[in-house]
Structure formats: structure tokens, C-alpha cells
Amino acid sequence: MKTGFDPRMVRQDFPFFSSREQPYHYLDNAATAQMHAAAFEAMHRHDLENRANVMRGNHRLAERATTAYESARQVVARFINAAHASEIVFTGGTTAAINLVAASLGSQWKPGDEVVVSQAEHHSNLLPWQALQARGIVLRVLPLQVDGCLETEALATLIGPRCKLVAVTHASNVTGAVTDVAAVVAAARQVGAWVLLDGAQRVQHGPLDVQALGCDFYAFSGHKCFGPSGIGVLWGQAAWLDRMPPFLRGGGMVGRVEPDQADWAPAPRRFEAGTPPITQAVGLAAVLEALMQWDWDAVHAHEAALQQLLLQGLQALPGLRLLGPVDGTARLPLASFSLAELHPHDLCQVLDGQGVAVRGGHHCAQPLMAHFGVEASVRASLACYNDRSDVDALLAGLVHAREVLA
Amino acid sequence: MKTGFDPRMVRQDFPFFSSREQPYHYLDNAATAQMHAAAFEAMHRHDLENRANVMRGNHRLAERATTAYESARQVVARFINAAHASEIVFTGGTTAAINLVAASLGSQWKPGDEVVVSQAEHHSNLLPWQALQARGIVLRVLPLQVDGCLETEALATLIGPRCKLVAVTHASNVTGAVTDVAAVVAAARQVGAWVLLDGAQRVQHGPLDVQALGCDFYAFSGHKCFGPSGIGVLWGQAAWLDRMPPFLRGGGMVGRVEPDQADWAPAPRRFEAGTPPITQAVGLAAVLEALMQWDWDAVHAHEAALQQLLLQGLQALPGLRLLGPVDGTARLPLASFSLAELHPHDLCQVLDGQGVAVRGGHHCAQPLMAHFGVEASVRASLACYNDRSDVDALLAGLVHAREVLA
Amino acid sequence: MSDALYQQAIKNLARAAHGAGRLEIPDGSALRDNPLCGDRVRMEITRHDGMISTLGHDTRGCLLCRASASLIGRHAIGQDQAGIQAAQQALEQLLTQPDPPAALPWPELALFVPAHPFPSRHGCVLLPFQTLLAALKDSDDNA
């Protein structure tokens, strides 16, 4: 583990930055973060030297591919402190992971059983649960405080005896607010319900500990933590995964197959039908390995300082409305806002002309936007490799945009 | 389009071969083919220069990523001669594509409705349909001829008035037999049933024409046609896709979302919940572009000649039993076989020691293996870049293996 | 380069909001969303002999979307379905094709040329036209 942190040094690990001719202020990290050099290298090497299908052959390439793929599981397990690598299921992304849990668990629930989500959820942690309504599952939506944080006080009344699962975001992709997981877990445990955390936004900000969090399922995506697209992770407690029916069906997840029936391999293979995203798993693992070398206290200090600059700078702009907590609630270094009557798309367009990449839209969180009474917002999201110049460029760009659009 | 074909030349487009110190005879192409240089390059460049999430932002990287992703759809459409790029849905692979169709269509079928598959199917084109039995859908299994080819004469009686879909492989991953698609389509049309073709094995052998085939759905995987892992394609007739409910749910596939309901984007976006495998789509498109430049008549002549060598050489070995047609039925250049009482795993192991990669096992087609009365077999599968030396090495290796294992 | 998009003329056009408002008893109407940002356009029309005789739109959108709706408000009266389609096709060609259309049915369509390099914005510009075409179809259906 290296100590200390210098964003200029870390940028050297991200080929994106050295490939730019002109400076470009990438502040759309919450959508997709730039890829770490370790993933470029590991994936290239794997496809060059170890490319084969996994778990089904015993020539040397198949051996190496399988070993690489299973080692990737171990790395992921270490990154999130899972008890065992067999608790790691590779999926196509966070969305696929949550769909898996919803379909698998949902098929075992009875009409009248309940799932609790919050109104702050990304569509990917809302729609899979909504779909269960067709089977008589009741969806209960946790209300929000004015600033978009979960109204954890309402948990106790909302989580009733029929509640099977509470599925909430670990950190909001719109407000950045970090969920009070302990409160959620405590309330769920009261009735024996499980807890799924949508970690899509959280993973970019360092290793975590699912056992300490006390949840039952955790989902995230490679492309948001400096890894490749096309891969995600579902972590689940081994005892639960082993009891859950499969979701996707196909090669590799079975025991014995007859024309009209089949039985299933143990988890995690049971949930990985077909050829998995092998190269992408290898790439993701390489990145997570690299991230585990960092001094995360120093990274967090850097991110917190930048966040401070960002929030203060934004709030100093006349007509700017920040969506999200400003009272010291734990939050990721991102900020969603609206500026006077200017439309987010127009703002983003002018900012791009200034070399600043931010995102405008509903951020796949329409119910949360409705809570704020807006259709869309601009979001600037910082990652470890950003520095003060990025925040300055954004703030200057907003001043410029206001002139251009006036 | 270049004319003529020389496997030594084409090997230069596959970095795998130049990275070997010793010759290695890769004959496991039906499991995963080696990756074309165009995919290495396109994916590297994309992740370096155009990396961003798609369809949700308007900064320049998001614009470029979206354009690249949508262009990839167009390339795939050209490769299979789809009527329109909007008929191309990107998935995680063949397995995910077939699961999508099964779940989406299956949710609209009524108990007593029927699906026809064959006994030759890969588990990925069997288990998703099996799962529908829980909803009262009847699975009917087309029997096989002695040599493993579909008993197309039985189609007329097996496809009854309640049949909704016939799902069969375009070419078998065990026998190599190419399905008589015209017969299947004609029989299905008699009762107005749709036809899905599992093209996983077929795509490696050149561009195709789904409109000429006359099917309704076509599924394949990137890793089997010299592209990246982690991506697959579902093609479906536009008119059908537009009527089908979504499968996975999440960001990017919706219109308006409220806490307890949502409506859907049009196809193909409706079927692409969450961040798709963007870089992988770009890589796949680059390969398919390259493949479309080849003189496929010449490639097919090369593959056919090699196949001839392979089949003759194998049949000359005492105690060798070939699984699959030998009567001139159209077949892909692959051969599955057993050799005396030698176990496929032991054979593969010794062959690997001789620098020959083949696969032993049930090839995810247990019902087909049961048809042949075996548990497992050895499979050697040829691709465009193989040549005579690979077949010779395999045949010599088998002779050696017999001695070692005696 | 994106600043060129926001030249004064287009901002003026958006602000003028020609045709903004609701109709009492429309012959046809349509409501369309932009799924990326929640923008929403409502178009209401009355027709006479196939021509649009009155039009009102309610547009929540970005500058480009509002300018496009305003352009419609300025030119649509007196046009039939073919006329609107022609304008829409010219606009689409101007946005997406390398060569601009030979002639522009409505001269201010040229204001959208700077949006050519930004495919993600094409939907914003086209939304009002798609909505109007849907309203025309609705009035046909009602007729």
C-alpha cells in the first residue's frame, strides 16, 4: 500500500489523460469512469495469451482462462471483503445483477409479500422490483427528506411483517448522499427481511466491507470503478445464494440435463449461464487489485477537499439550486444542480464547448427528480484523478454558459 | 472484398498466433475462437478516446460513444442482412439473447401453448424453454436421426396448432450438422409459429442473410466469431420486437417512470436495460467489418477441404466413432468422436501435451449425447486460420495418445 | 463551436415562442416526451380542408426544442400534412446528412445547422415536428 495521494501521479495510470491533446475536464465519472491502465493491460494480455472458454475444457488455454476467471472472483471478494469467492457472481452489470436477485427471489415470494425501495433509487433498482407487482408482490416506497436523503425514521413503519427485502442505493447517483446502511439493516432485521445495496456509485470510491455493512446482497458495475464495460458483480451471502433458483438458463450452470428437466450447479455457477464476460472479469480484477494498493484515506481526503470546493463554488453562483444534502451528511463528491431557468442540455452543451464534460438529464432517477420538482438537472461528478483545475473549469464554464445562453 | 484466401495470411490478423513461441494447434474454435486484430484495436481505441456512457449525455465523449455504439448496430445488421439496425439488440451472449426471447414471449403465452426444440440443442437453447413449463407451456422435442441430424419429417406432426415458436440450432456444436432451415420455417409457417435460430456456431463461418433464411429471431455470441467476450446479439423482426414486453429492467429502456409504474422505450432500447457492453459492441463491429471484406467462397473452400482431411483422417483410425453425419449433409468443419474406450478427458490431456487443443466433455448438449449413448466426446473444431498442419498434428496426437493411454 | 449553436437568432426564436398556448377544441393533439431529459411537447391543431388552421403548443424543453416549436408556430398555419413532412425531412437531412438539402421550405431551419455535429441534440430539435405529425395523424383518426 502506497501512502499519500497525488492526483497528477494517479492520472498517469489512466491512459485517457495522456491521450488528450488538449486538457479535457471529465466530470461525468458517475456515469462511467475512465479505465485504469491495469485493465487495458490485463485484458489485452488475456485475449492474446489465455483466450479460451472457461470451465469446460482441459487444454492449457482453457486451464489458464479458467484460473484467471476464478482468480478474478477472489480479487473481487477481497475488494468487498466477502467471506468467500464463491459468493461472487459475475453479471453484465449492476442492472443485470439486480434483475437476477429480483427474478430469483421474486419467484419464491408469495402474493402479498413486500419489497421496500426508496424514492431515490436509480431505475435499475426500481423497475426490477416493480415488475414483481404483476405477481402480487407489494412494492413499498420509502419517502425522502426535503434534501433527497432517505427518511430513515419511516423505515420502522414501512417495513412490515410481510417485508422480504429492502433494496436501496448505497449512495445516490443524483444527490451523492450515502445511505445510513446501519439504520436500514437494523430495521430490516426487525422483521427478518434481507437487504440489497445498489453499490454502483460507491465502488469508485474505494474498497468496502460487505460484512461490516451487514447487508445480504451487493451489486456494482465494472465501468463505474475504472474497469471495463460489459461486466458487473453480484455479491450474495453464500447461504442465500445456495437456496436461490437460477435466473438465466443455459450452458455451464447445470448438473444433469434431460430434454424436459435439469438440475443446477451450486452457486456461483448456477447464476452464470452461458459463456461469461471472461476477459472483462480479468480486467475488472486487475483494476481492483490496483485500487487496493492505494492509500484510501489520502484519496478520500483529496476527494472531500475537492467536493468542498465544488459545493462552495456552486452555491456562490446566483440562481443555482443544489439538489441534495448540504448539512454535512456523508456524500460522494458529486453535485446535481439547476441554474436559473437554463435547461440542463443547453448548459451541458456550452460546458462541453469549454472542455468540461458533465451530464444533464434525469439520471435514470425520475421519481427522485419528481421529488425535487424538476425534470432534469446537471450533474458534475468527481473521481480520484480530478483536481482543482477541473472544478475551476466547471465554475468558469457555468459563468460563461450563463452569458452565452442569456 | 479481397479475393482468394490463404490461412497463413489470415493468421497475421490474429495476434494470438504471432504471440506463440511454439506452434500450438488451436482446434477448440467452436468453444471460443481467437480474437481478430480489428477487435483488439477498436476496443483499445474506444476505451482510450471515446469512453463514456451511451445515450444519456451530450458532452463530446458521450456523443462519440453513442455514435460508435449505434454504428456497431448497423454493422451487425449488414453482417446478417437485417432489414434495419433497430432490429439488432445487444446482449451478453447467445445465452442471454435466447433467455430474453423465452422470457419475453413466454410471458405472453398461455398454458397449453407449445414450443418446439430439437434434441440436438445446446443447453442454452433448451433450458430457457424448459423453464416455461412452470407456466404451463408445453415443450415438444423434435427427435433426431441416427446421425444426430434433425428428423425434419417429424416436424409436420410435432408442430401443432398451439405451437408458438420453433427454436432450433442453425448448426450443431457437436455434430456440425447445418439445419435444413427451409424445412423448419415451412413447417412453422403452416401453423403461424415463429422460428428462432441459435446461430452461435454459424457466425464464425461468414456473413449470413436472416431475411433469406426466413426466420424471426437469430442469436449469436461475439467470442465465437473472433470478437470479444461479454457480448452477443439478438436479431428479431422489427414488428415482433416492437410488440414484446421487456425482459431486464433498469436505466435506459424506459419512457416515463413513476414509483409504481413505467412505460417502455421502443426496441431495441427496450431490451437493453442498464449500461450495455459498449466497448464490446464496438469490438464486435470492427471484426464483422473485417470479415465482410473476405472472399468467403474461398474461405469456405478452404474450410471444406480441411474438413474433408479431418473426417477422412479420423475415420481411418481404428476404433474411432464419429458422432454426426457423414453422408454429405451440409456441416461445419468440426468433428466430435470417441476413440475406443479412451476417456475424452484423458485424450484431451495427452493431446494438449502434444500442442493440440481440443475439447472433451458433453459440450453442453447432454440430451444429444444421450441420443448417441455416450456421456462425453472429443471435439475438434476448425476455423479459417487453421491449416493442414493442425489436422495432421491432431491425427498424429491421437495415435500418440492411444499409446500413452494403453 | 457549441456557442455557435446559441447564436442570437435561435435564442430570439425560442423566446418568441410563436404559437405557444392551448386550443379550446382541437381537431387533433399529441403529447411527446424526450426520454433523455423529460422534455415534453404538446401540439394541438385544428384543420380546414386538410390545412392546419390554428395551432397551439405547450413546450417544456431546451432552447433548441423551444426554438423548433416556435418555428412551427410561425410557419405551420396553412400547411397540410405533406408540407409539414417536407419541413421535417429537410430538417432531418440538414442535421444528419453530409450535404444540406437543396432547398429549405422554411428559411429559419438553417439556424439548426450548427447542431449537425451533436447527434444527442437532434432529438431535441425534431421532437416538436414528431409531435405535430402525431397530432395531424390524430386529427385524421378523429375525422
Place this chain on the structure above:
Amino acid sequence: MSDALYQQAIKNLARAAHGAGRLEIPDGSALRDNPLCGDRVRMEITRHDGMISTLGHDTRGCLLCRASASLIGRHAIGQDQAGIQAAQQALEQLLTQPDPPAALPWPELALFVPAHPFPSRHGCVLLPFQTLLAALKDSDDNA
């Protein structure tokens, strides 16, 4: 290198098929598949004072799997659950760890050392042991 795996001693062991056969009235039995190739091992045992007193196995598998089952047939009689577990652990260590175990409960376990570099084959070698442990558990459950 993989030819070393198929040295004469291991082939002999496989062919000897020590312990092959079925028991009339087993105290415990188990059936296990190798999902990769459909290999299948059945183990049947009787026990006396916790020790395995008779054993029969029915093994459809590759040479490695058959050699492993035959090894069990040779040594398992008189062993209790702890003894089998110890043999299995030594085997697993020898297959997967960089350092071989300090002592081998059954000397012929050493025949499997050449399988170390081939993880995909470890399942073949271990399957008979896993099946026997399941049969022991079954006899506990029946007791």
C-alpha cells in the same frame, strides 16, 4: 508433461479397479457427478464401530478418476471418517498447494502429483473422495 500423468503405475491402479462392485445392503451410499463430462461415481459402504468394513464403488470416469476410486478401494477398509478426511486433505493439498503435504497417509497418493498443473483435472481425482465422504455422511444419517 501430461504424458507423465499417465505413467504405468497410475494406469495399473486404474485398471486394478480395487473395490469395484456393489454391496448387497450398504449402511450408506452416495452418487456424484462431474458436471463437465458426465462422469459418475457411486460409493457404497458398510461400517462397524465407525470404521468402514466393506466398500463397493461403481465408477464411470477417466483414468484419473478411476485410479482415485481404485486407491480408495485399496485403502479405505478399516478407516473411519477422520482417516478418509485426512487422505482427502492430503490429496487436495498435493494437487493445489505449492508445497506437498509433510506425510501421505496412503503412499500411492503421490501418483497424482503430476496432475498439479492441471486444475481442470483436480475434480476428476477428487470426485471419488467426495463421494465416499458423502456415503459416510449418509451412513451417519441412517444410523
